[in-house]
Amino acid sequence: MTNFNGTLLDGNAFLSIKNRGYAYGDALFETIKSSSGKILFWEDHYFRLMASMRIMRMEIPMTFTMEFLESEIQKTLEANGFQKQSARVKLSVHRNEGGLYTPKTNQVSFVIATDELAESFYTVSEALYQVDLFKDYYVSPSLLSTLKTNNKALNVVGSIYAKENDLDNCLLLNTNKQVVEALNGNVFLVKGNTIKTPPLTDGCLKGVMRTQLVDIIKALPEYEFVEDSISPFELQKADEMFITNVMVGIQSVSKYRKKTFANGVAKSLLQKLNVKIRLN
Template sequence: MINFNGTVTNNTTTIAYNNRGFAYGDALFETLRVVHGKILFLEAHYFRLMASMRILRMEIPMNFTMEFFGEEIMKAITANKLSETSARVKVTVYRGEGGLYLPTSKTVGYVVSATPLASDFYLLDDSTPYEVDLFKDYYVSPDLLSTLKTTSKAINVIGSIYANENDLDNCLLINTDKHVVEALNGNLFLVKGNTIKTPPISDGCLNGVLRKQLLEVIKLLPDYTLTEASVSPFELQRMDEMFITNVITGIQPITKYRKKTYTVNVAKQLLQKLNVKVRLAN
């Protein structure tokens, strides 16, 4: 069951052929984690969505408050009987039908879907290898649009196919300045000694919700220095650890990049702190 513009209906609901999200990628989405009816990082997701809608010059409806956003998510959770477990929720907001590249409508529509997750908290599996490599067929632009979660994700789709064809678990994306910016499905963090580094938003990486949460956690740890700076591909094999973050997985350690293998010690520490943050927030 899905929530389609406020009405709960079955998953076979169709959209118009000229839906702008389908026709032009004129849409945004948020992927959220809901645990026993509690929406994790709701405020961060809501404000990112509002900021993204403004950047795309979408007109935000007056009723589209954070409370409304939460209620519409819970409609999908309840309809799918996921109130007593953990769930992955996707909210897609698209501009109303009409026009070619130039929109003729100021309305917006939305779809909310929910599927079950296996665990209530973030877990880290350090027994399973996780190998990545660079994806160099196409590049990310280091601009504001690249930081948004739009439905225009061709590089992520093609990169995922490339990873699958080459028996990789993920790929790292590079921007046009030849800096490593992120993974296909999350933000990238690197560890060298007591320094934790992550690419800056200005390099074109996703303005990730979990990235923001983890930055707050790291800043409170006296034993580590946090830096947001551009990452050269040549740095990767000199690092002690690398890991990927997103709100569904939490922290995914990278165990191998080319001939280099990595530890997971800092990732484990940060995951414990992150789970404490989640429990306190909810």
């Protein structure tokens, strides 16, 4: 069952081909993890969505309170039988039909869809996870590049490149040739006791899991947190590299070209992340 503007619809329901999210990428989305009916990091997702809608000049309905959207997500989870297991929730907001590049209205609609997930909490995989740079196209750093919009052509082409080259993921560069993120998450490097991630001004996604990890790292006296540009030359000098998103939590990278990485810091941070989830 899919939730369209509060109405539950079966799998035979379709959006119009004039939908602006389809026609122009005029849509935003949040990918959210639910664990046994608990929506993880919901406050962060909600405020990121509201801020993104303002940047996209979408009209935020008075009904779009945090409580209302949370209840609609819970209604959708219940309709699909996901109250007692993990699920992936995709909350999409698109501008309503009308107009070409210039919309006829700034009013919006929302869609909530869910899929089953196997893991309730986050775990570190010990399997080989290999990445390389994707250099065919670049991220243009701006406020728009930090949003989760339907304009994901670079990520799609990069994912095809990764598959063709037997890679698990690729790292994206911005137009200044700095490493900004992976195809599906934010990037962190560990060197000694320093943990580094690119700043939002370099064009990386304002990831919800990125926010969680930054808060955890800043509270740990044994580590120095640095938010600064990452050169591709730094990758092979790092002790660890990991990718973060709300679905996997922390994904350790085991190999970049001829360089292999440890994962001890990632494991430690993941334990602290799971504790934070249990306490909240």
